[in-house]
Amino acid sequence: MIDFYLNGKRQRCDGVPADTSILELLRTHLGQTGTKEGCASGDCGACTVAIGEPGDDGALRYQAANGCITPAHQLDGCHLVTVEGLARGDALHPAQAAMVECHGSQCGFCTPGIVMSLFTLHEEQRRTPAPLSQQRLEEVLGGNLCRCTGYRPIRDAALSMNDYPDTHPLWADDPDLASNVAQLRAAKAASRSGGHYVAPRDLAALRQLKAERPEARLVAGATDLWLETTQQLKALDDLIDVRQVAELNAIEETPQGWWIGAAVTYSRLEPLFEQHYPAFAHLLHRFASKQIRNRGTLGGNVANASPIGDSPPVLLALDARVSLDGPDGERELPLGDFFLDYKQTALGANEFIRAIFLPRPSETQNLKVWKLSKRREDDISAVLGAFAWRLEGGVMRDVHLAFGGMAAIPKRAAGAEAALEGQAPSADTFAAARSALAGDFQPMSDVRGSAEYRQVAASNLLERLRLMIDTDNTIDAEVTLHAYAH
Ligand SMILES: Cc1cc2nc3c(=O)[nH]c(=O)nc-3n(C[C@H](O)[C@H](O)[C@H](O)COP(=O)(O)OP(=O)(O)OC[C@H]3O[C@@H](n4cnc5c(N)ncnc54)[C@H](O)[C@@H]3O)c2cc1C
Ligand code: FES
Ligand code: FES
Incomplete structure (x- = not known):
């Protein structure tokens, strides 16, 4: 049963199929047709609703989400506000x-x-x-x-x-709404309901479910997974939701860096990135939309293993590690060993991603991330370059050059890195790196760009890096057009 509040009123919806979206629940099951369907793929925002969950102070915090690709079952224990409720x-x-x-x-x-x-x-x-x-x-x-x-x-x-x-809104007059929602969440956590859509609350329960239901698909923010039902019309009839697993929601700080739980959303990551990885934070402004960042997770981006996913090249450049878990125990591996081939990963049949480790950047580490896409807002990359390096005694050290959109998997450019490692960042060195880059990748052509475009663009990003270093960051103006300022 999905038990939630809709515009201040308790709703109990029984027998809702696992792959029902919030939009479908509203329009088809509840007859609330104010929320519209435009694209059914998270792109247009016509279906935007606000989901309220209790914050640390007990008050409800409302976040925008795309109703068309958010599972209705994720409303359990939440307050949903739609256009009818304002x-x-x-x-x-x-x-x-x-x-x-x-x-x-x-x-x-x-x-x-x-x-x-x-x-x-x-x-x-x-x-x-x-x-x-x-x-x-x-x-x-x-x-x-x-x-x-x-x-x-x-x-x-x-x-x-x-x-x-x-x-x-009228519902804001109810002084008990936030505490009622909080109580409902607590009661749902204790009840451990079964069915075709299950939402375990801790790691032990997740491991057990993975053992019992190896065929079930995992769902976090659903911002990739749900397109399988809305665009490819696949049935998603057996789902394990990881969003509420406490251990997968933790951000654990250690002296060496941060373990980021796989179910932590981008919106929650923003403050950490702003403070420690400004270039990663900058990328988040160009990552999908606020609706998607409120639901989508780093774990989902990595597990999805798309060659044009935005975070994997950055994580590769930063030497991230990944912790895999499951009924047979936990193991850790460098992220570079996780991506095997197009959409193939090192995840075993019963495994899931528990967390991703981001090493603490040293004071001398530099990071630059440049995303090339057809549209500035809410678009997927054609090519993304993520570059990490240090300058030590006039030469480049620990050079990591990772690219998305250049191969079947997100990948580091081994040849170009070797050409730069231990060298002064001169025009000649970078020319050698650009030649080596041509041998590092054989990109494909698709709607986002031809193979030739991708090669040239990736090479140009290296040249941009050289110019930036050469001018001591003085030409480091990021491309930010003011879309609404005419
Ligand atoms: C409109 C739109 C714009 C987008 N823009 C971008 C963009 O700019 N850049 C970009 O990189 N991506 C973009 N995406 C893709 C998507 O938002 C990201 O890949 C996101 O990080 C996926 O996270 P999620 O939590 O929603 O994953 P989900 O959709 O829930 O899951 C994705 C896959 O990972 C699996 N999975 C989830 N969690 C785990 C886990 N813990 N362990 C193992 N497997 C797991 C699921 O089974 C599924 O196969 C966009 C998507 C949409 C709809
Ligand atoms: S209908 Fe277009 S984003 Fe949901
Ligand atoms: S799409 Fe017609 S008013 Fe916006």
Whole structure:
């Protein structure tokens, strides 16, 4: 049974198939059709809803998610807010009032999703008011496409929300809502329900389930997995959800670095990356959309083993390790040994990824990550280069050059690395590295770029690295167009 609150009211939904999405639950089972389906693949944001879970202080924190690719069973013990739950009778929520006044809607198809993204921004602002920078607006709205209005009026609506009366939704009057949701979560944790969608709470239970149901698929944020049902129409009828396994949700700091639980979402990782790996943090701004980053995990990105996944090249450049676990025990291996061939990994039949280890960067380590994609927001890489190195006595040391989009797996460029290791970063050295790079990879052609484009682009990224080092980082301007500033 999925037991949750919808716009303040308790809902108990029985017999919901494992592969039902939130969108389907709302529209088909509950008759709530305000939330729209545009693409059913997490790209357009028309289906955006807000999922509330209790924070450390007990208050509910609302995060935007794509209803079309979020499993309905993940609502268990949550408060779901949809576009139907914002207005207070005839009084519109500030997100809605601002959209009306700024003419932020034409056909209206994208509007419920945009309003829900603005609702999460409004909630954040209410909790911790902060200036609405260009970057913040882009982050909030980057996962919402509008085909007809244009973003200017929508941006104006976001900027003017605070000028409208702060109409609270009716459910916000209930002083017990947060504690009721918390109690429900606790009760669900104790009940350990079975069925075709199970959500173990600890490692021991996960190991046991893996032993009992070796065929079951694992699901974390579902931002890759769910496309198998919405796009390929595959049945996902036996699922083990790892999102609530306590050990997979931990970030453990050691003197050598951080063990990041496989089910930790990108949104939770942002502060750690901002502090210790700014180049990785910068990449996150270009990684999918806020809706996806709120649900997607590092573990899912690595397990998915896509050659164009964004985090694996960065993790390879940083010498990350991976901890695999299962009924037969735990083992650890360098991430480079995890990817075997296209979508083939070293994971054994009953194993899962428990955590990923990120070594603490030394003071002299440099890291640069450059992602090339057709669109700046919410797009998958054509080529991604992640480069780590140190400069010691005028020569390059510990050079790690990892690429995505250049081979069947994310991979380091062994030849190019050898050409740079122990050498001064001169034009000649880099020319040798670029020649070696041509032998390191035989990329393929696809919709994101031809093989030739990829070779040239990867080589150019090395040249960019040289120029950056040569000019002492003074030309290190990142490419940031202001999409909403016209
Ligand atoms: C619109 C959109 C945009 C995207 N943009 C990007 C992008 O810019 N860059 C990028 O790299 N990716 C992108 N993705 C892909 C996706 O968001 C990431 O790969 C994400 O990290 C997957 O994590 P998840 O938790 O959602 O994994 P899930 O979808 O839950 O799982 C992915 C796979 O990993 C397996 N799995 C999950 N957890 C474990 C575990 N602990 N152990 C073993 N196996 C496990 C699942 O069984 C499944 O096969 C995008 C996806 C969408 C829909
Ligand atoms: S319907 Fe397009 S993101 Fe969900
Ligand atoms: S108003 Fe038509 S898609 Fe946005």
